[in-house]
Amino acid sequence: MKRLVISALALAVTMAVAAADTSTFNPAHLSADVKTLSSDAFEGRGPATAGETKTLDFLIAQYKAAGLQPGGDLKDGKRGWTQAVPLLRSEIEGTPTFKVTINGKAESWKQGEQIAARAALNGAQSVNIANAPLVFVGYGVKAPERNWDDFKGVDLHGKIAVVLINDPDYETGVGDFGGKAMTYYGRWTYKYEEAARQGAAGILIVHESGPASYGWDTVKNSNTNAMFDVVRAKPGDVHPALEAWIQRDVAVDLFKRAGLDFEAQKKLAQTREFKPVVLNGESFSAHFNVNRKTITSYNVVARVPGSKRPDETVIYSAHWDHLGVGQPDASGDRIYHGAVDNGTGTAAVLELARVFAKGPKPERSVVFLNFTAEEKGLLGSEYYAANPLYPLSKTVGVINMDALDPYGPTRNFTISGSAKLDLLDDLIATAKRWNVTYSADPKPEAGHFFRSDHFSFAKRGVPAISFQSGDDWINGGLAAGKAYEDLYVAKHYHQPSDKWESNWPFTGMAHDLQILYALGNELANSEQWPNWAKDSEFRAARDATATDRK
Numbered sequence: 001m002k003r004l005v006i007s008a009l010a011l012a013v014t015m016a017v018a019a020a021d022t023s024t025f026n027p028a029h030l031s032a033d034v035k036t037l038s039s040d041a042f043e044g045r046g047p048a049t050a051g052e053t054k055t056l057d058f059l060i061a062q063y064k065a066a067g068l069q070p071g072g073d074l075k076d077g078k079r080g081w082t083q084a085v086p087l088l089r090s091e092i093e094g095t096p097t098f099k100v101t102i103n104g105k106a107e108s109w110k111q112g113e114q115i116a117a118r119a120a121l122n123g124a125q126s127v128n129i130a131n132a133p134l135v136f137v138g139y140g141v142k143a144p145e146r147n148w149d150d151f152k153g154v155d156l157h158g159k160i161a162v163v164l165i166n167d168p169d170y171e172t173g174v175g176d177f178g179g180k181a182m183t184y185y186g187r188w189t190y191k192y193e194e195a196a197r198q199g200a201a202g203i204l205i206v207h208e209s210g211p212a213s214y215g216w217d218t219v220k221n222s223n224t225n226a227m228f229d230v231v232r233a234k235p236g237d238v239h240p241a242l243e244a245w246i247q248r249d250v251a252v253d254l255f256k257r258a259g260l261d262f263e264a265q266k267k268l269a270q271t272r273e274f275k276p277v278v279l280n281g282e283s284f285s286a287h288f289n290v291n292r293k294t295i296t297s298y299n300v301v302a303r304v305p306g307s308k309r310p311d312e313t314v315i316y317s318a319h320w321d322h323l324g325v326g327q328p329d330a331s332g333d334r335i336y337h338g339a340v341d342n343g344t345g346t347a348a349v350l351e352l353a354r355v356f357a358k359g360p361k362p363e364r365s366v367v368f369l370n371f372t373a374e375e376k377g378l379l380g381s382e383y384y385a386a387n388p389l390y391p392l393s394k395t396v397g398v399i400n401m402d403a404l405d406p407y408g409p410t411r412n413f414t415i416s417g418s419a420k421l422d423l424l425d426d427l428i429a430t431a432k433r434w435n436v437t438y439s440a441d442p443k444p445e446a447g448h449f450f451r452s453d454h455f456s457f458a459k460r461g462v463p464a465i466s467f468q469s470g471d472d473w474i475n476g477g478l479a480a481g482k483a484y485e486d487l488y489v490a491k492h493y494h495q496p497s498d499k500w501e502s503n504w505p506f507t508g509m510a511h512d513l514q515i516l517y518a519l520g521n522e523l524a525n526s527e528q529w530p531n532w533a534k535d536s537e538f539r540a541a542r543d544a545t546a547t548d549r550k
């Protein structure tokens with residue numbers, strides 16, 4: 001049935017596809033936009049800085065010039081170009097104190113060494129946990145659709161949950177959680193949320209480099225500075241007072257002194273029969289104050305209204321923000337320019353908007369979204385998805401772009417992480433017309449599906465993916481593509497040196513944008529509602545709103 005729909009679609013839109021030849025997507029536009037966005041004047045595009053004002057002004061001017069309509073917040077019955085995103089900023093004041101008491105003897109832990117604790121996001125101005133019992137709850141997973149519950153009714157109020165990172169079948173490679181691939185149950189964000197739902201005073205995630213997919217430095221650096229969240233009515237519903245990681249050696253020692261073997265307990269946690277275990281004779285204390293303030297940042301929203309079904313929406317998106325100004329690198333540069341991350345995605349959304357504005361009007365509306373605060377935890381997209389300007393139940397799909405490759409064309413493409421959904425099947429079929437093939441994420445255990453803005457939509461059931469450039473270069477093959485990726489990760493990713501280069505051809509992006517244009521344009525001219533695969537954890541949320549699409 002799917003195939004029939006695709007071929008009917010392909011016939012119906014042959015003209016539109018023919019209109020979008022390579023010249024329609026101009027590599028020179030992409031290069032110029034990335035150059036501007038990553039220039040010193042934009043100061044690394046930190047949310048709520050002068051760099052944000054510059055970025056917003058630039059994007060809005062470009063959309064206006066291209067003939068787009070504003071698609072943002074309603075004011076006096078008229079839409080503006082932005083959606084205000086109120087953010088909570090929370091920072092630990094002074095030096096936090098942490099203490100474990102084992103058989104009556106107290107030992108101190110140091111922030112960044114044994115433990116990495118976040119500034120509280122539960123709305124409290126201080127964290128005061130005194131001698132709370134420690135309970136090991138395995139992977140901290142409650143998955144009714146998989147008949148899995150690590151908590152087994154244990155009462156965690158006033159207690160600290162100790163949990164493992166990733167999901168229960170990561171180590172065995174076979175099981176109900178996608179084998180080696182990470183399900184959302186493996187992500188630390190899920191573990192914090194579930195601990196809050198269980199009423200725990202706090203959570204300590206045991207860090208292990210394999211299942212986490214990064215080392216302790218990453219944990220330390222990303223948890224001990226200022227924390228951000230969207231402003232929530234009841235922040236305690238998703239954040240326990242204490243959210244922290246501990247080093248593996250520290251955990252092994254805690255288990256040992258409670259008469260438990262860490263590896264043996266982990267083995268038990270990989271089974272349904274696992275039951276929570278109290279770390280006997282041990283307790284944990286934490287004391288610190290947090291400095292909280294609310295800041296406002298903005299998503300940018302442009303729109304081409306649909307000619308027949310304007311209330312149905314196809315979304316193209318990319319985050320505009322980057323890390324702003326920070327610690328200098330060896331050359332003394334303090335501006336985190338973010339040319340690839342995510343000047344490229346931002347430029348791609350702009351260029352798609354220009355082409356849609358010029359082309360034939362689609363039957364459904366097409367919305368171009370530039371999110372803020374992705375680098376602070378997918379917050380701009382989270383805010384939009386929690387406060388959608390256009391109903392999520394009638395949002396056909398989201399095509400997100402983050403950190404595209406500015407080099408030449410490739411024989412393949414990929415997406416962030418792995419997932420089973422019609423939107424990906426449609427993308428694969430569309431790319432075939434350009435002889436571009438799909439390569440699955442080579443490291444699904446890293447959970448990349450949960451680390452980009454499309455996920456804010458996916459978890460609410462909206463079909464959503466983040467497109468990623470391929471690595472099999474037409475000039476140079478896999479060797480050249482992989483060499484570029486390795487160099488980018490080692491030398492430029494989240495470093496000041498992620499800078500625009502005059503020799504970047506941008507011809508690969510221009511080529512791929514034809515495919516993404518065709519995919520979105522065909523969906524915008526169809527009556528199709530792509531869904532998730534039957535066994536996807538996001539299918540139920542989509543099906544719950546099926547009547548809206550009748």
Ligand SMILES: [Zn+2]
Nearest residue numbers: 341342402403
């Ligand atoms: Zn990014």
